[in-house]
Each structure stands twice: as structure tokens, then as C-alpha cells.
Amino acid sequence: MDHHTRSAYCTVVNKADNTKYLCFLHTKAGVLNVGLTNASNVWITDFTKESLSQHMKEYGLKSIEGYVSKIRSSSGNGCATVCLEENRLVLQLESMPGAMTMALLRLSEPEGREVLRDLLFRMADCLTHLDNTGNVKSFVSSEFEPRRQQTGPVVAVRKRVPGDSLINPGTRRLKRVPTGVAFDDSDDL
Template sequence: MDQNNPESKSVLCILLDKNDQSKYVFFTQKRSAGDINIGFTNGEDVWKTHLSEEILSKLYKTFALKSTEDYTFKLKCACKAGRAFVKLQEDNAVLHLGAEPTDLSLSLSKLTDSEGRTEVKDLLFKMADSLQQLESQGGSSSFSPVKSSQKRSSEFEPRQQKGPILAVRKRFPGDSLINPGTKRKKPATGVAFDDGDDE
């Protein structure tokens, strides 16, 4: 994967718990060539774990993965597909990434309040930075209010006609609707007879 791509170094996505529909921001942070931090937050509390190179190599063998990017991609897919769920405990949480017992599960420690605030602050700036990079690269950001309002307003505008434009002749008062260009005929009034001249 391209090392300039922030996606190869960290992953951010929404984790929707399949059991109670609670939302979390799921994240990974690649620390060096061999190990990563994995965590999630509900905006108030943060749970996090560190996976060393040794632990990751065991996971690669178990799940037939080739790299850290493959592993983080698997995590992200499980979160986005709605297969993940969280079991919160007092000082830790267990993240399950599937319904089967053989599926991956991770135990994460709950950070202290000050550590959690720092982590949420870092995530917030990371998200803002990635949005700024998208805008500078000319990527289409779905968060742009200008672009989304332009798209929304065009949905209700009349469609532009493709192909040659036909000139429409102006209809004058008295012209026929069925045969344009001919005068409308006045309705027949009948024949008037003079009855007074018969005497």
C-alpha cells in the first residue's frame, strides 16, 4: 500500500453495535513497521489496546493475512458491515468482530479520563486533517455543504433535453390547438328563417 495514503497508517470508521445499535468511532494507529494500537470511543470514554509484532504474526497465521493493512482492512470491514459488537465492563471492553466463537475478538483497556480526552482530541484533529487533504487533492468530500446543496437543488429542477432543440411557434389567439397555423372555426349557429314574411 502507498505509505503516503493516511489509510495505510490509520483507519477511522463508525462501529455500529449490532446488538444495541450504539455508535462508536473505531480507529487504528500504526506505530511502526510491526505493531499497531486499536481502539474505539463513544465520544466520552475511550478503550484501547496495543498489538505487538509477535501478536500480529499469530493473527496473520490464524486468519491467513499477509500484512497489517490486511488486518486493519478486515477490522474495518467487520465494523462497517454491522457484524461487530461490544461488551463493556468496568475497566475494559471486549470487541467481537463476528457471531462465531472462532471469529476475532479483542480485549481493550479503558483509558483514564485525561488519557481519553487526549485521544479524542487527537482523533478530532486527525479527521479534520484527512478532510483537508481530500479537499486539497480535489477529492469530492461528502461533508461539503456547498456541493451537497447544489446536488440537492438539481434533483428538483427540470431535466435538460438532449438532442436537437425544436423551435416552438407562438400560438396566437384564435389559432387551433389541434392544427397550429389554422384559424379556429366558429361553431355553427344554424339557419335563420324569417317567419314574418309568410303572411
């Protein structure tokens, strides 16, 4: 995996028919490319530095992180529309300032299969890296971080000291001296 490449992933659900797509964003040498897949077909943008800059300027985006954030927030809010045409896909993301539209070209079968293979291994490498470090720092891996639900104030649990009562914590359990059983040898016949 190229360490100068940054990746981000999210799920896009077409609000028209609830079809799910995996959206993958790869930044390499300052150029962001966006791809969508339904696990059998792959569509991808073919931005150059100039065309990406023009696209970002058109939609008032100042950074690649802002671009990624806009795609994630729009797709996470269910504000995405996917329109399939003959050999391309048009992705429209609606948000408060305005809608962002981009056209993605469909890759041929061998190219698409290679992109899917690369995508699968990038995601696996990302998860392996998370497992090894346990450290989530970049926008790339936060997608895989488990969501935590806050259920209320956290109460510290006091460690039980040996001898404390399980039923009434804070009181000591009384230990009785073992008395044993007295056997009488005279009763034997």
C-alpha cells in the same frame, strides 16, 4: 501530524444494544493499534510488533490492510459485539471464516481526553487534505468519500444553442421583425 502514521476510521454498532462506537486504527512503524470510543471513554489495544504478528497469525490475516478490511467489513455488516467490562472492552467481529476477538484497555480520563483530541485533529487534517487535493488514494480517506447511487444509464445533456426552442429542442425559434406601435400625431388635442 506524523506523515509516517496511517489512519483508518469506521463506525462499530454493537449488535446487542445498537450502541455506536467510533473505531480508529493507527499504523505507525508497522504496528497497528485499534481504538474504540463512545466520545466520552476511550479503549485502545497496546500491540507490539510481536503481539500484532501473533494476533494476525491467529486469525489468518496476512497484512495490515487485510486486518483493517476485516474490521471494516465486519463492523459494516453489523457483525460486531462489544462487551464492556470493568476497565476493558472486548470487541468480537464475526465473519465467514470465523470470529475475531480483541481486548482493548480503557484509558484514564486525561489520557483518553488527549487521544480524543488527537483523533479529532487527525480526522480534520484528513478532511482538509481531501478538500485541498480532491484525490482519494489511500484506505484512510475512502471512509469520507460520499456514496454515489447509480440510478441508471447516464444520458448526456446537449448544451442549448442560443436560438433553439425551449419547448421543442432541435428546432430554431422564429424571430419576428419588431413592428412597434404607430402613434398618430393628429389625435392629440
